[in-house]
Amino acid sequence: MTEQAAQSTTVRRRRVFYIPGYDPIHPRRYRELYRKEGAAQAEISDYSLTLKPKQTGRAYGWHVESEQDGVAVAADVEVLVWSDIVRDSMSNTIPATYAQLVRTAWEYIATGALWRLMKLRKGPVIAALYPIGALLLQLVLALVLGWYSFVVAAFGAGWLIGGWTIWPAMVLGLAVVWSVLRWFKAKDGKVFAYYLMHDYAYSARWRGANPPALEARMAAFGDSIAQALTEDWDEVLVVGHSSGAHLGVSILADLVRGGRVPAEGPALGFLSLGQVVPMVSFLRDAHRLRRDLHDLSARPELTWVDVTAPGDGCAFALCDPVSVSGVAPEGKKWPLVFSAQFTKSLSPERWKALRWKFFRLHFQYLCAFDRPLDYDYFRITAGPLTLAARYADRPPSASRIDYAVSKYRGMAP
Structure with missing residues (x-):
């Protein structure tokens, strides 16, 4: 030189x-x-x-x-x-986050993007699937606890199925479901399910635009x-x-x-x-x-x-x-x-x-x-x-992936 x-x-x-x-x-x-x-x-x-x-x-x-x-x-x-902009894009409600889950999963799975991403690296795909799995697990647990509360209230208290007295048990069950979901959301600072869901949903909502x-x-x-x-x-x-x-x-x-x-x-x-x-x-x-x-x-x-x-x-x-x-x-x-x-x-x-x-x-x-x-x-x-x-003399890593994988390659709308 x-x-x-x-x-x-x-x-x-x-x-x-x-x-x-x-x-x-x-x-x-x-x-x-x-x-x-x-x-x-x-x-x-x-x-x-x-x-x-x-x-x-x-x-x-x-x-x-x-x-x-x-x-x-x-x-x-x-x-x-x-x-x-990130904060504004984050859903503040639990139902809106679950709606994001459905839209995001549909965008990546229905278009085949998810399967092609898995050909690259499993880690980030697992990271993308993690919030979906975590949120679904939270929903299942909430529903199970809500159902259990409903059954205990309806039968344990001797209330009759089919009569008007079933409604207090139903209200209790729904309240338990909602309380469990809110508890999980409050703990998201350690779980990151909501945060990551918002992250992946941000790109999926606009389909990459x-x-x-x-x-x-x-x-x-x-x-x-x-x-x-x-x-x-x-x-x-x-x-x-x-x-x-x-x-x-x-x-x-x-x-x-x-x-x-x-x-x-x-x-x-x-x-x-x-x-x-x-x-x-x-x-x-x-x-x-x-x-x-x-x-x-x-x-x-x-x-x-x-x-x-x-x-x-x-x-x-x-x-x-x-x-x-x-x-x-x-x-x-x-x-x-x-x-x-x-x-x-x-x-x-x-x-x-x-x-x-x-x-x-x-x-x-x-x-x-x-x-x-x-x-x-x-x-x-x-x-x-x-x-x-x-890095003038730095060679690229020999194990890099440098071949085309994406299904969508168009560069003009």
Whole structure:
């Protein structure tokens, strides 16, 4: 590498845009996660990393200062917030959630999308089926307890079946059913059945298309990124986690097609983490997402790296989102798909402690590794190399899935 080329890959000022997944919680959780895990990783890997209040823009975020490999780096991190849209999409009533269950199951099963998704990875499909099974089990238990209460009241108290005196027993039985369902809903902070049902129902309701409110928010996100690309940064890095990965694909595809990525501007990187793109791109009306995957995968204006791990049961690990969606173009460049290798980059003790904590593992990409290999979230977001330079010689994982699986491959409505 020439000295000039080396200088062009050195980052001293970086702008990071983080796109969360389907998450109703305030974005401060991501700042606290970055602060805590960044400090842990810095201690493990022997570099400095500190957080300060954000210095640019009005959106929520934080400022990072780090010294790595003898280079001082400053990064401004901004969370592209859509948690309000997530909250608005969540049904507040029990009947509405069960109606979502029926619609979502029908969309994935009747179209054959579920069976094709199972050809990729069983883990995320099981994760998708989990809320359906859990909610149905809760309903069955509620009905059994309600029936038992009805029988005890009607027969144990000597009430006569067929007379008007049956009604108090029926009311009691229905009240028990409703009380049990409300109890389960109140405990969902530990079970996550309602939360996950809302998550999968959000895409299924629109059959893979984006609702108008989300499209408008994505356009605003695109404007923020486009503005940063005209400013004095060495790199603009977009990070999409979980459902945020497919939002990032569409936002960046719009910017590239619209000519809003300056040729002489900052390096543009896109890091997708723990992506669940096939859950959306395999649906019949996901024309926009499939077109965006097709277009972005061949563009030289950016570097796209996709990191997953087989240990993450909620992600489509090592599934090339472009290829499995059946929209890979000739001359496809992106994404570079490789594994974070949880079982190797975490010590046996740490892996043993985390391996059955499925939702925690889905966020491990944003956390510290006690035996880090070539994936380190804090080196990527606060280190001295661009995403392109960091993984210029990194081969894709040999075990990746990169052939077409989706039944629906249309890119125009």
